[in-house]
Amino acid sequence: xxxxxxxxxxxxxxxxxxxxATFEKQFAEALARCKSQKTPxxxxxxxxxxxxxxxxxxxxxxxxxxxxxxxxxxxxLMYNTDKEIGWHGLISRDKDEPTVFHxxxxxxxxxxxxxxxxxxxxxKYGDWAINLPDEQFTKLRFHGHSHVNxxxxxxGTDLTYYSSLIKQFKNGFYVFMIIxxxxxxxxxxxxxxxxxxxxxxxxxxxxxxxxxxxxxAAKKVMVTNETYHYPSYGYNGYYGRDxxxxxxxxxxxxxxxNGSWKKDEPKQSVLPPxxxxxxxxxxxxxxxxxxxxxxxxxSLNLPPYVEDNEEPWWKTGRSVS
Numbered sequence: 001x002x003x004x005x006x007x008x009x010x011x012x013x014x015x016x017x018x019x020x021a022t023f024e025k026q027f028a029e030a031l032a033r034c035k036s037q038k039t040p041x042x043x044x045x046x047x048x049x050x051x052x053x054x055x056x057x058x059x060x061x062x063x064x065x066x067x068x069x070x071x072x073x074x075x076x077l078m079y080n081t082d083k084e085i086g087w088h089g090l091i092s093r094d095k096d097e098p099t100v101f102h103x104x105x106x107x108x109x110x111x112x113x114x115x116x117x118x119x120x121x122x123x124k125y126g127d128w129a130i131n132l133p134d135e136q137f138t139k140l141r142f143h144g145h146s147h148v149n150x151x152x153x154x155x156g157t158d159l160t161y162y163s164s165l166i167k168q169f170k171n172g173f174y175v176f177m178i179i180x181x182x183x184x185x186x187x188x189x190x191x192x193x194x195x196x197x198x199x200x201x202x203x204x205x206x207x208x209x210x211x212x213x214x215x216x217a218a219k220k221v222m223v224t225n226e227t228y229h230y231p232s233y234g235y236n237g238y239y240g241r242d243x244x245x246x247x248x249x250x251x252x253x254x255x256x257x258n259g260s261w262k263k264d265e266p267k268q269s270v271l272p273p274x275x276x277x278x279x280x281x282x283x284x285x286x287x288x289x290x291x292x293x294x295x296x297x298x299s300l301n302l303p304p305y306v307e308d309n310e311e312p313w314w315k316t317g318r319s320v321s
Contacts, residue, residue, distance in 0.1 A: 038170060062189040062198040063100045064175060067208040070103045077108075078146045078181060084118040086111050089142030091175060099198075101175060101189065102208075103142055117157065118145050141169075144177040152178040152186040166190050177205075 004011065030048045033039075045052050066074070070089060077085050087106040094100035110124035132140070143165070154162070154176075162176055171192050178186040185205055189198040 060099060060196070061202050061204060062191070062196075063097075063204040063206065064103065064177070064187055064189065065100065065206050065208055066103050067105070070106050071207050073106050074144065074179065077106075078148075078179065081146075082148065083113045083115050084146050084148055085113055086118040086120075086143065086145035088140050089144060089175070090136055090139040091142040092139055093173060098194065099191070101173065103175075104139070106142075106144070107136070115148060116150070141173060142175045142177070144179065147178055147180040149181055152180055152184045154178060154186060162188065 027048055031046070034046065074087070077087065086109070088109055089103045090105045090107070091101055091103045094102060110121035110128050112119050112121055129137070129140075158178070166174055169190070169192055173192060174190045176186075176188040186200050187198075187203040187205055188200075189196075189203055191197070
């Protein structure tokens, strides 16, 4: 049987049909296996070979409320150590709003920590969990840990731990949280009952409403905002002159130096009125002789007197000496 040299339309059609049949069979088997084994999807995405599928029709959000006791303990643990630290939380679903979860309290579990890691102490954890009261054990569906001063993106170790933990649950829910000293948070909510996983951009985190209400009410009664009244410094004159018009932008003064002199008003001198010279008046030198002041100057070395029709020295740029 001869071998073809080039691909033609008939060969392409047969190739597609053959590959499609093989792929569809394998793809269907993978989907059935994922469903029967309840294999958690990676971030809500099903992947098979080079094909990925993501469900995007659900636009709901989840909310995690840290009650005052839980939030206070988290802050105390986080700010009083320079190492990572982990905790479990006692959490329950809101009776009226199924996507709202309340973290009522937190408890420490056996662990080993460094500045960048927190690991469960497996040798002690089992005995610790068994000895928990039933009312605590049934609510133990929250895990949080600090990242000290680092970002809150979960590490590979974190993701591996999350994956292994959620395999233990087939119903109910579980919540993960990472927080750092800048109060940045990462949060994941696995709602097994409603087949939904929410992560940071889809989760609202808040402190207990009762706590907020109490603080808000106390603040209104006990705290008064002081108002400062600053003096207004207008440009009512420039270097002692009242014939200067400050520049304005949209009606607001923006700097006296950028203004202009009023054209329709006589310019005023910064010096006292010039006295008429009396005959025989002048200055007396060391020899007792009278002499006239130098042209353009006076005995006080002040700027020359400005006549009504002259340009002032500060406008012409002339030296006063």
